[in-house]
Amino acid sequence: MRKYIFLLIISLIVLALFAWIVKKQVFKNDGEVKVGVLFSKTGTMANSEQPVINAVLLAIEEINTRGGIKGQKIIPVAYDAASNWKRYGTLAETMIKKDKVDIIFACWTSASRKKVKEVVEKYNNLLIYSTQYEGIEQSPNIIYLGTTPNQQIIPAIAWTVNNYGKKVFLVGSNYIFPHVANEIITHEVKNLGGNIVGEAYIPLGSNNVDHAINDILKSQPDIIFNTINGDSNIAFFTRLNTLASDIKRPVVMSFSLSPEDINKIGAGKITGDLAAWSYFITQNLPENSDFLKAYQNKYGSTKNINDPAVTAYAGVYLWAQAANEAPSLTPNVIYNFMLRQSVASPAGVIYIDPYNAHAWRTVMLGKINNKGLFDIVWSSYNPIEPIVYPEFNTRAEWELFEYKLYLAEVD
Known part of the structure; x- marks a missing residue:
């Protein structure tokens, strides 16, 4: 009997010690x-x-x-x-x-x-x-x-090319995401029978956008796919409207345009342009x-x-x-x-x-209205499975491609 009581006491001590250890693991910050x-x-x-x-x-x-x-x-x-x-x-x-x-x-x-x-x-x-x-x-x-690109970029390319035309210009910030995105966009546009008529990059945070816009106006695309990030978007859209004031400028499909950027650009300068996201405030x-x-x-x-x-x-x-x-x-x-x-x-x-x-994630495409909000023009309705490595290259090829881009940024 004493043996069983002793074992019970030892078991309770072990359980108490285990509970204390778990608690310390969970809450190590007092x-x-x-x-x-x-x-x-x-x-x-x-x-x-x-x-x-x-x-x-x-x-x-x-x-x-x-x-x-x-x-x-x-x-x-x-x-x-x-x-x-x-x-x-x-x-x-x-x-x-x-x-x-x-x-x-x-x-x-x-x-x-x-x-x-x-x-x-x-x-x-x-x-x-x-x-x-x-x-x-x-x-x-x-x-x-x-x-991932199959949840945002690829659906947007198919819808935009089918609705606006097949001559495409690519503009983006000069870092990893826009370069990889434009590699994917180029592949998808060609598969849809379209062609890339130009490509330009802007240093992240730069307002020096005129060279890119001049190239756009010379190449006369139907669509601009925009992977600019940050407040360079404000300079880009402002100058695009100024330099293209005498012509009907091409529609812009953006992949990283924030509502705050739209507020600062002014809805009147960007009405009718597009964006692809998994969330719109509307x-x-x-x-x-x-x-x-x-x-x-x-x-x-x-x-x-x-x-x-x-x-x-x-x-x-x-x-x-x-x-x-x-x-x-x-x-x-x-x-x-x-x-x-x-x-x-x-x-x-x-x-x-x-x-x-x-x-x-569910993906949606929105068109900017005169209030600066997005009217949803297309939706996948259901969440799309994430594909981490686009299937037209091997995983090794993609990782090498991105690693070279990363080394260029580090240098």
């Missing part, structure tokens, strides 16, 4: 769960990234009012990366080593993501990336929630109505909300669901628990593919 929020409040990307910061902080606030992570408060640790991709890597390391964050919500551009990728892989942390991108990447330390969903009301109450206006902001907002909820289910906040544990998550978001249902850690 009862608080720290998350990194790393975007740009200043510089060329500020117009695009400030709404993402706002949305992440709103989601954290909402989740905290509902009990946080297993009763523990989420504490955001935020820094301004100032639109400098090297600074993203430095600050991500600070967040992990000094601030002891459990996860990082970060980045718009692929250049900044590449720097943070190096850091989260080095320290085995986790990045949630919410912007549409070129694909051609998988990491055990990143959950990719933005669209979507008629109850989750979107609730989100817009909460955003309005917190920030006073909803004019600047963009797709990556709503995706990041959903990303916080996806992470919180995983964290509340998981036995610890260890990055590889959370990563695996996130692979089973889905959420009804303001952009519709988002769920993470368990095989490639990318999100299934």
